[in-house]
Amino acid sequence: MRSAVASVMGEAVLEARGLHCGYDGVEVVTDVNVALRRGEFLALIGPNGSGKTTLLRALAGRLSPASGQILLDGEPMHSRPRQKVARLLAVVPQISSPPFEFTVGEVVAMGRTPHLGRLQGERPEDRAAIERALALTHTERLRDRPVTELSGGEFQRVVIARALAQEAPLMLLDEPAAHLDIGHQVDIFDLLLRLNRDEGRSLLCVSHDLNLAARYCDRLVAMAEGRLAASGAPAEVLTEERISELYRCSVRVETGPGGRPRITPLSALAGVDAP
């Protein structure tokens, strides 16, 4: 059913063309062409150090291309004012510990920044967006807690709530479930799927969890050593050969619920995987 949705998916809303970028002259991403289509839920996978986060930062406009282009709705992103871009594109970066004791409510309210002028107060629609973001991420009861006192998983959900309050049609997420237990992982991916299906938001999500990516996403893009290694439906990308090549480990790939691939890692040690 989801593949039928994928086939009627719209034009590219965010696109990298011939993208090269990196840090201090060291190239991390090499000649990448990738497009997020309107209404798509795309996962970006690949081993540590393959350039996923760098590609995400480039797609978010944070990192300027050394060469090539980032197009947002078909126009070069760097020619647009930052505030306007932030109304279209929200990012959930990898979390780091906050230095100041803002409350959860205050941090989520900062998601409204791109919609407000410097001296403008919150309007009813701003407050509604904040309430909705808190409700969707089940963080209402944390509202008055300082973010410095939260667990990693709680803070992760607050960061997602802040991005939701931005009410942008595009969202880029870097490991949104990295600090969460399996229950909260499913919660977050169910939420993302709902945002994708019910509201038509286009999502790009960096993930180390291949099973979650396979379960929830329309399309997977794999990176290796800064280049695009594969792109396609989960079952096309997640073959035993490709995974062992990408991650240098043995896995078994079976068909799980919903016809999605299910990956089980195999130990290199004798006896562990014996029947």
Next chain:
Amino acid sequence: MWVALVAPLIGSVMMSLSFGAASLAPSDVGLALLSRLPGLASLDPGLSGGEQTIVFDLRLPRLALALLVGASLSVAGVVMQAFFQNPMAAPSIIGISAGASLGATVAVVSGAGAGIGFAGLGAVPVAAFAGALLVTALVYVLSRRGGRTPVGVLLLTGIAMGSLMSALAALVLVMGQDPSRRDLDQVVYWMLGSVAGRTWTHVLVVLPYIGIAGVLTWIFGRDLNVLTLGDDTAWYLGLNVEQVRLILLALSSLLTAGAVAVSGVIGFVGLVVPHLMRIIAGPDHRALLPASALAGGTLLVLADVVARTIAAPTEIPVGIITSLIGAPFFLYLLHRRREYAM
């Protein structure tokens, strides 16, 4: 909350005007102040001419300057803490004040600031601003590590930079003076900070700098909030991070320079006040900035009262008092917060 900040402010103002080498009754001082307002002349308590001079020509400008300097250093501290995304940053701790004092002493010794009146004194804050800006930029560039400013690197860089600037400022003062009357009083004054003997001219010279920078800083309150979440997040929320950083750099340097140009290096106000105000007013800069300005003014006025009464008739530079309060507070903060491990 605002009552809790304004009441101590009024109390400290009354103490500052009443206490000193000549003590006056606070009630008389209060009435004398009110009697200067239109329509209230009947309240005049009949202070003698000498007492009038003490209150209105000596203590009032000194008080105004202490309020201005305390507010300015506190607001500068708030901005720097957001700028460095690090709650241990403050003008005197990371060498910014020392940079401003180097600029100011160069202006004083070269004669640019020796002239009396507006134009002559005006060169001192400008030179102080240049020094503060240079040091802030250097400390920022040298202590940045992969988009963050680790507290250990920041503090060590700032301490080294501050020592260098203080040494240079002292050198300029000692070498630059007329050899027949070299004295170290000037050095002591710039290094320890004081508001003694300040006149309305001093107040008027720095008021535009501090006033304009203070208002602009408040306008950037939302930007400061977002910046504390980190550069990447601030960018994703639509902030033009590099541009905003440059503006904040200029504003915090201006605030520090304005204070240092008229009072030397008064330490720790920009660290102590923002920390206390985060507890009382919260971390939202739109409340934190005005709260810190009020409390910073109050703190410095009180410290100045102590400085001139504790060993009267000898005056102690007020910077000694703020350091006596601030340095232990700084050590306490370093000790308490685990995440400040180097």
